Amino acid sequence: MPAVVSLALGGALLSASSASAAPGELVVTSPTAGQTTPTRDVTFSGTAVAGSTIIIHEDSQDGAVIARTNVPNSGAWSVDHEYAADAPVQQTAFVDGIVGLSGFDEPKTVAFNLPAAPAQLTVTSPTEGQYLASRTVTVSGTGIPTANIALVPSAGSPVTGILVDAAGNWTGNVTFPDDVDRAQSITVNQIVGAAGRGSVTVNVNLPATQTLVVETPQNGATTATRTVTFSGTGTAGSRVSLTGNFPFVQATVGDDGKWSVDVTFADDAATAQSVRLTQVTGGVGTGDVTVAFSLPAVETTPTTPVLDEPVITAPKDGATVTGPNVTFEGTGTPGSNILLVAVPTDELDEPAARAAEPADPEDPIVVGADGTWSVTLAVEPGDYTAVAQGFLLDADGEPVVDADGAPVVSDPSDPVEFTVTAAVAPIGTTPAAGQGGAGTAPVATTPTGQLAFTGADLAPAGIAAGLLALIGTAIMVVMARRRAHSA
Structure with missing residues (x-):
């Protein structure tokens, strides 16, 4: 009996020793050394012992595992890994695995190149801090082809479903409500599949909502006197401010939507005048109008000369x-x-x-x-x-x-x-x-x-x-x- 046990243990030891020295049956056929892959979604493939496990690391055996697969009975194996858009072009993959109770005796290292990184998310218009001419804003930029762009305004409804075209360009419109303040922002999100691939926020300045109307004086008119009546319509309760060659003046829009204020220009004020009128409603700008007009010349009384007695x-x-x-x-x-x-x-x-x-x-x-x-x-x-x-x-x-x-x-x-x-x-x-x-x-x-x-x-x-x-x-x-x- 002891002899049989001894023989059995010896067979087990011999079997284990043979497994630790697995033959060089690991082959990597793709990617090849020095190859530039068609896309950043790289297919690793080759052959190995049926039933073994293929493990792919970044750079070296100590690198992060980026892919793993089991070898089928046919011995041909294949596994995909998509590199990030910001991953370096030059890549190295270390391929090893488990066969039996140990690793392959000849792991493989493959150096290859990824294609140039696709365009990252950028917003080219509007620019940061830009003063806009409309509350409906056209937003455009570049991104990853086929990606989805979502525009999220700081006030108002988001806009989704904007696709980046094959050239990497995209454009869309977002509209701000009339009753929000002029200082706003637009956040642009890029989505590939179900994952976010970039986000950019741009601060903008919206134009004032125009409810202010200036009826007098009219552009290009010459006033009858140097005391000028500024009048018009606006939003009831709003304040209309006048800025020009005179002390600061304000008027209040009445319940009937009308406003009026007189301004007297000095005798030495230039005949050509330009006055800016702005309206504020509840802390929000709701009007900005500039009127250019002419004042009459100052009438002067001729001075009668005085002659000396001859x-x-x-x-x-x-x-x-x-x-x-x-x-x-x-x-x-x-x-x-x-x-x-x-x-x-x-x-x-x-x-x-x-x-x-x-x-x-x-x-x-x-x-x-x-x-x-x-x-x-x-x-x-x-x-x-x-x-x-x-x-x-x-x-x-x-x-x-x-x-x-x-x-x-x-x-x-x-x-x-x-x-x-x-x-x-x-x-x-x-x-x-x-x-x-x-x-x-x-x-x-x-x-x-x-x-x-x-x-x-x-x-x-x-x-x-x-x-x-x-x-x-x-x-x-x-x-x-x-x-x-x-x-």
């Missing part, structure tokens, strides 16, 4: 000058014209002498930049009283008038009395008729004997009457001063 500096008061030519000099407002009136002194008290008519004018009597003026005239012998008055002419030679249409004139100068004596004629000569002496020029006088020199051309314009009135005024002033002096 002064006659020559002839001097009480002087005697030798004719026939007398040079009158004086001062006045630079750029103004001078109306010079010389009246025979003995005619000042005669009422008929007041209606003077000017003589034919010579060159204009204009006050120079230094404030002086001068004119030389032929005057008959006699006693004269002269007075000067300043007035203005415009670029067309017309008198400048004030707001009432009256010529702008200065006060008359103080009167100057002087005497003109005839020049002594050489022996043997006789003065010509109508001259003050030999060689003198004709004397320009009014029908009453007065001399009126404006230095301005009165003939072509209807201004003679106004300037003649000035002459009459000057004469009356001279008379009044003369009487006061005599008293």
Whole structure:
């Protein structure tokens, strides 16, 4: 009996030793060394001892097990493993297993390549933080071909069933409700089979929901005054804010849906204006309108120029000058014209002498930049009283008038009395008729004997009457001063 037991144990030991040294029957036919697989769903196949188990590891025997299968009676085995989209292109698989009570004596290592990773999930539109023109948003991007895309807005209903096409592109639309705030987000989920393959969230800014209508002023209009009435319609109870070249202004939309507010623009505000109007309803923007219009020009009251009272500096008061030519000099407002009136002194008290008519004018009597003026005239012998008055002419030679249409004139100068004596004629000569002496020029006088020199051309314009009135005024002033002096 002991001998039989011993023999039995020995047979068992011999059998175990033979199993631990299994023959090299493991063969890997796919993938082959250096191959690039058609897809990332890789089929591992080969042959081995029937009933054995095939185990496939990543990289080495110590790597993670990625696939396992039993070898059928035919000895041909096959097993699939799908590599993740982000798995490296270069891969190594270590293939071993269990045959009998031990492993294969010749495990296999196969190095191969996966195809390039398919497009990962991206969102190309809208961009992060973008201000959108509509609350219906077109969302587009790239992903894994045949994958499903789901759009999940932060407010509103999700949109599913969007397929990534063969080129890796996808697009879809999502709509936000009108009553939500402008700051929102869209989450994009990618699904392959039943597994999620990426998720991207994009923050966006929605446009204001437009219930605000601006009726006045209208775009491109010119307002009647610089106090502008802004009015229109909106959501009852909302606040309408105005931002422009003026202090901050708000209006409240009434229960009838109408609003109105007046804004006064400063006189120095530009005529071209642009005002932004925004409406807020319960903390949510519900309107944003910009109106461009023009203000009327500021009406300014013309300033009536003030002329200095002229002064006659020559002839001097009480002087005697030798004719026939007398040079009158004086001062006045630079750029103004001078109306010079010389009246025979003995005619000042005669009422008929007041209606003077000017003589034919010579060159204009204009006050120079230094404030002086001068004119030389032929005057008959006699006693004269002269007075000067300043007035203005415009670029067309017309008198400048004030707001009432009256010529702008200065006060008359103080009167100057002087005497003109005839020049002594050489022996043997006789003065010509109508001259003050030999060689003198004709004397320009009014029908009453007065001399009126404006230095301005009165003939072509209807201004003679106004300037003649000035002459009459000057004469009356001279008379009044003369009487006061005599008293």
